[in-house]
Amino acid sequence: MRIGIDVGGTNTDAVLLDGREVIAWAKRPTTPNVTDGIIAALRAVLSRVDATARDIGAVMIGTTHFTNAVVQRRELDRIAVIRLGLPATQAIPPLTDWPDELRETVAGLVRLLPGGHQFDGREIAPLDRALVDQLIADLRTGGIDAIAVAAVFSPAVPDHERTVGTWLREALPGVSLTLSHEIGRLGLLERENAAALNACLTTLARQTIGAFTEALAELGIEAPLYLSQNDGTLMAAEFAARYPVLTFASGPTNSMRGAAALSGIADAVVLDVGGTTTDGGVLVNGFPREASFEVEIGGVRTNFRMPDVVSIGLGGGSLVSADGGRVGPRSVGYRLPEEALVFGGPTLTASDIAIAAGRASFGQPERVRDLPRDLVHRALSTIDRRLAELVDALKTSPDPVPVVVVGGGSVLVPNELEGASAVIRPPYAEVANAIGAAIAQVSGEVDRVFSLEGRSRDSALAEAKAEAERLAVEAGADLATVSVVEVDEIPLAYLPSNAVRIRVKAVGDLRGV
Amino acid sequence: MWYVDEERLEHIAIGAGILGTGGGGNPYYGKLHVRRLLREGARIPVVRLDEVPDDALVVSVGGMGAPTVGIERIHRGDEPLVALRALEAHLGRRATHLIPGEIGGANSTRPMAISAMTGLPVIDGDGMGRAFPELQMDTFSIYGVSATPAALADIYHNVVLFPRLADAVTLERYARAVTIQMGGAAGYAFPAMTGAEAKRTAVPMTLSLAEAVGAAVRRARREHGDPVEAVLRVAGGQVLFRGKVVDVQRRLVAGFARGVVELDGLGDDRGSRLRIDFQNENLIARRDEEVVAVVPDLICLVDRETAEPVTTEVVRYGLRVAVLGIPAPFLLKTPQALAVVGPAAFGYPDVEYRPLPGVYGGDRLVAARVNP
Structure with a gap:
C-alpha cells in the first residue's frame, strides 16, 4: 500500500491506496509547522482501515510550500551565484532580470568566471584554479548559506560544473551546492535562475523535509519518502532536500494525474471546477500537456515544465445575470455558503441554477424551485456553451474526447457536453491532488545538442533514449516498466552544421511498491 | 531625434518579436543587455533617415547564428563593436551611424547596445522591415549596396574580414561557415554604406513601428483591451x-x-x-x-x-x-x-x-x- 499526501496552503489531504484502489482518505487543516497537519491527516487515514504502519510501502508528498516561500519572499537563504562562461555571457550577468527586492534579499555574491563549453563540446575557456581560489576566499567571509553554479552548455557537458563543485566542497565542507545541469534544460539564464532559486531554498528544504520525515517516524512509518515534481514524477526525499525547486507547480500536475488515475483514462480533457474559475488541462498518455512559454515564479523567469492550464471565469459561485445570458466571471467565491439562494442567501449563483435544473441537490433545493423556467434554461445553456468552448479550445483534434470533471463546482458540468465523448465524474475527486502524488512514477530526461556529423539521426535519437531510460532507472524506476513518453527534436536553425537539439523523457513505475 | 529609454526598449522588444514573423531570434536577451547599459547611464540616440547626411558612413551591426546557441551561450556583448572597428580600420574611416539589419527579432536591439558603447546614433529603419533567413534578402543588398567589405567577430575578439566577395549570396555562405567555427554565433558589421545609399535602400521608421506596436500591445493588456487588434491598428x-x-x-x-x-x-x-x-x-x-x-x-x-x-x-x-x-x-x-x-x-x-x-x-x- 502507498500513501499520498498533498500539503496545500489551506488543507493537508492524505489518501491510502492499494494498487490504484482508494482505501481511505482524510482532509485536515495545514498547520504552521506542517508536521502536525500531516500527522493528523495520516492518523485519520490509518484509523479508518485495518492497516498498520508496516503495511505502507511508500509515501509520496506533493507540496506548494517551496513555491510559496519564493512568492512570499520568506525563509530564503543568502546565496552566491557562480557562472562559468567567460569570455562569453558578460552582456547579461546573473540575476539581471530578477525583481530588485528579491535580488537584494538573497544575492550575497555574484561572480562570472572562465569556463563552460561550446555547442559542439569544445571548451569556451579552461577553468582557472587561481580565480576559483580567490572566489573561495571571498565566500569564506561572505555570510553565504548556499551556492549555485551554472556553466554554459552544462546540460550537454557538465564537467566544469562538477569540477568547480568538487573544489568548492573540498574548500568549504558542509556548504550547500546546486549545479544547474542537475535541474534544468538548455537556456542559460532560465537554468541559472532555477539553480539560484534552489539555492535560496536550501535551509527551508532541509527543515521541511526533515519535518516530513519526523512526522512519518512519529507514526512508525519506515517506508521510503518521495516528493512529487512539476512534471508529475517523483524524487526521493534526500534528492528533494537538495533540489526543492523541482517541486514547483506540482499541484496542478498532481490534480490532473489524479484525475487520470481515478478515471482510468490516459488521454482526456480535465476540468477542475472551483468556486470562481474552471481550470482546464489536457492529459496526453496520462501526463499533463506542457505549456510552451517561459514561466515566471515570484517574478523570476524559468524554463520549468509546467502544465498547460487554461482558466475561465466560471465556477460554482459565479453570478448569474437577470436574464441568464451571463454567468461569471464575477463570483461570490468562498462566500458561497452564505450568499447562494440554496443556502438562504440573496444571490443567484451558478450552483443555484444547477440545483434548480436537477443537476445536483444540496442546500435547500426548495428555495430555487420557483425560479422562472426561462431563466434557468438560458443560464444553463450559457454555462454549457462556455464549458464546451473551453473543451474545444483545449482539444487537439475535432473528434470528441472524454472529459474528466473534478473539483467542488463539478455539479455545473452537464452529463452531455458538446465535444465530449463522455463526461466522467470519478469518485474521490476532492482529493485528486493527493492521489496524483500517490500514483506518480519516476522519470529520466535528456536535453542536449547532438552533432550529426558522421552519424545518423537515428543513432543520436537512440543514444538519447537509452540515456533517458538509464536516468529513470537511476531515479528508482523498475526497468521492466520504463518507456519513452516524449521525444522532441529541434534542428539548430540558421546553421548548416547538422546539429540537432534532442529532448527525451522516459518514465517508469517505482521499484518495489 | 529621440532617445531609447527603458520603457521604449520594452516596447521595441515586444514589437520586434511580432515583426520577427516566427524567426529572427528572441529580442529578450538583447533587451536585458541594453537595459543594463541604460541603467549604467548610456544614451542611445535614434535619428530618422532624412536627418542622415548623404556623406555619412552607415554600418549595419548585429549578431548572426543559431537562436538555440544564443539562449545558452549568451553573447559577450561587444562582438559587433569589434567587427565594426575592424571594418573601420579596413575602410580607413570611422562609422557615423549604425543601422539594424533586421528589425524582426534579436537584431532589433543589438545596434542599440553598440550605440550605447560608442555614442553613435542608430537610424530609425532597417534592411528588412521584418525578419528573413538569409543575408542577400536585405534591402541594402537588393538595391545595390555592396555586401563587402564585411567583418565578423567572436567572443574571443577573433576577427574575420572579407575584403571582397562576389555578392551577398556568397557572403551568406562564407559567413555561415565562419559563424560555426565561432561557436555558432558571431557579431557582424556589414554592409557599410553612405548616408545617401541608406536613404535609398533602408526600410524607413521601423524602430518607431516596433516601438508603437509594443506600446499598443502593453496598453491593451493593461486596459483589458484586445492586444491582437492593437497590433493590427498600428x-x-x-x-x-x-x-x-x-x-x-x-x-x-x-x-x-x-x-x-x-x-x-x-x-x-x-x-x-x-x-x-x-x-x-x-x-x-x-x-x-x-x-x-x-x-x-x-x-x-x-x-x-x-x-x-x-x-x-x-x-x-x-x-x-x-x-x-x-x-x-x-x-x-x-x-x-x-x-x-x-x-x-x-x-x-x-x-x-x-x-x-x-x-x-x-x-x-x-x-x-x-x-x-
Whole structure:
C-alpha cells in the first residue's frame, strides 16, 4: 500500500491506496509547522482501515510550500551565484532580470568566471584554479548559506560544473551546492535562475523535509519518502532536500494525474471546477500537456515544465445575470455558503441554477424551485456553451474526447457536453491532488545538442533514449516498466552544421511498491 | 531625434518579436543587455533617415547564428563593436551611424547596445522591415549596396574580414561557415554604406513601428483591451485566422528549420483549417488549400489572448493563436525585391505573390510625416 499526501496552503489531504484502489482518505487543516497537519491527516487515514504502519510501502508528498516561500519572499537563504562562461555571457550577468527586492534579499555574491563549453563540446575557456581560489576566499567571509553554479552548455557537458563543485566542497565542507545541469534544460539564464532559486531554498528544504520525515517516524512509518515534481514524477526525499525547486507547480500536475488515475483514462480533457474559475488541462498518455512559454515564479523567469492550464471565469459561485445570458466571471467565491439562494442567501449563483435544473441537490433545493423556467434554461445553456468552448479550445483534434470533471463546482458540468465523448465524474475527486502524488512514477530526461556529423539521426535519437531510460532507472524506476513518453527534436536553425537539439523523457513505475 | 529609454526598449522588444514573423531570434536577451547599459547611464540616440547626411558612413551591426546557441551561450556583448572597428580600420574611416539589419527579432536591439558603447546614433529603419533567413534578402543588398567589405567577430575578439566577395549570396555562405567555427554565433558589421545609399535602400521608421506596436500591445493588456487588434491598428493588416495548432512538422534542410504548422479554426473560423509553411520564418498561409498570404507579406503567429509572439522554434500542438497577415513594406514589393524575397526565392515557383490589402505600418508612419 502507498500513501499520498498533498500539503496545500489551506488543507493537508492524505489518501491510502492499494494498487490504484482508494482505501481511505482524510482532509485536515495545514498547520504552521506542517508536521502536525500531516500527522493528523495520516492518523485519520490509518484509523479508518485495518492497516498498520508496516503495511505502507511508500509515501509520496506533493507540496506548494517551496513555491510559496519564493512568492512570499520568506525563509530564503543568502546565496552566491557562480557562472562559468567567460569570455562569453558578460552582456547579461546573473540575476539581471530578477525583481530588485528579491535580488537584494538573497544575492550575497555574484561572480562570472572562465569556463563552460561550446555547442559542439569544445571548451569556451579552461577553468582557472587561481580565480576559483580567490572566489573561495571571498565566500569564506561572505555570510553565504548556499551556492549555485551554472556553466554554459552544462546540460550537454557538465564537467566544469562538477569540477568547480568538487573544489568548492573540498574548500568549504558542509556548504550547500546546486549545479544547474542537475535541474534544468538548455537556456542559460532560465537554468541559472532555477539553480539560484534552489539555492535560496536550501535551509527551508532541509527543515521541511526533515519535518516530513519526523512526522512519518512519529507514526512508525519506515517506508521510503518521495516528493512529487512539476512534471508529475517523483524524487526521493534526500534528492528533494537538495533540489526543492523541482517541486514547483506540482499541484496542478498532481490534480490532473489524479484525475487520470481515478478515471482510468490516459488521454482526456480535465476540468477542475472551483468556486470562481474552471481550470482546464489536457492529459496526453496520462501526463499533463506542457505549456510552451517561459514561466515566471515570484517574478523570476524559468524554463520549468509546467502544465498547460487554461482558466475561465466560471465556477460554482459565479453570478448569474437577470436574464441568464451571463454567468461569471464575477463570483461570490468562498462566500458561497452564505450568499447562494440554496443556502438562504440573496444571490443567484451558478450552483443555484444547477440545483434548480436537477443537476445536483444540496442546500435547500426548495428555495430555487420557483425560479422562472426561462431563466434557468438560458443560464444553463450559457454555462454549457462556455464549458464546451473551453473543451474545444483545449482539444487537439475535432473528434470528441472524454472529459474528466473534478473539483467542488463539478455539479455545473452537464452529463452531455458538446465535444465530449463522455463526461466522467470519478469518485474521490476532492482529493485528486493527493492521489496524483500517490500514483506518480519516476522519470529520466535528456536535453542536449547532438552533432550529426558522421552519424545518423537515428543513432543520436537512440543514444538519447537509452540515456533517458538509464536516468529513470537511476531515479528508482523498475526497468521492466520504463518507456519513452516524449521525444522532441529541434534542428539548430540558421546553421548548416547538422546539429540537432534532442529532448527525451522516459518514465517508469517505482521499484518495489 | 529621440532617445531609447527603458520603457521604449520594452516596447521595441515586444514589437520586434511580432515583426520577427516566427524567426529572427528572441529580442529578450538583447533587451536585458541594453537595459543594463541604460541603467549604467548610456544614451542611445535614434535619428530618422532624412536627418542622415548623404556623406555619412552607415554600418549595419548585429549578431548572426543559431537562436538555440544564443539562449545558452549568451553573447559577450561587444562582438559587433569589434567587427565594426575592424571594418573601420579596413575602410580607413570611422562609422557615423549604425543601422539594424533586421528589425524582426534579436537584431532589433543589438545596434542599440553598440550605440550605447560608442555614442553613435542608430537610424530609425532597417534592411528588412521584418525578419528573413538569409543575408542577400536585405534591402541594402537588393538595391545595390555592396555586401563587402564585411567583418565578423567572436567572443574571443577573433576577427574575420572579407575584403571582397562576389555578392551577398556568397557572403551568406562564407559567413555561415565562419559563424560555426565561432561557436555558432558571431557579431557582424556589414554592409557599410553612405548616408545617401541608406536613404535609398533602408526600410524607413521601423524602430518607431516596433516601438508603437509594443506600446499598443502593453496598453491593451493593461486596459483589458484586445492586444491582437492593437497590433493590427498600428502595424496594418488583418487577422487571417484564429485557431489552435494541431500539427507541427519540422525538418532540417541545409541548416534551416523548414516545416509546416497546421491549425484548426476556433470561433468564427471553426470548420476551416490553416496551413503555414515556414523556413525559420513563416512563408505561406493556405486556408483550406487556398493561398491567403505569401512572403514577403508578414505572417505572424501570436497568442490569441496576449499577442505574445509564437516563434517557429516553440510552436507546438495545442497552442491557441491568432495568425496575422501584415502587408510587406513597399520596398519589398518591387519586382527587383520579389525576385529575392518572393515565393519563388523560397522554392515556391508556382505560388503567385498577391499582396495583402493595406499599408505596412512603417510606411504609414512615413506617409503621416510627409502628409500630416
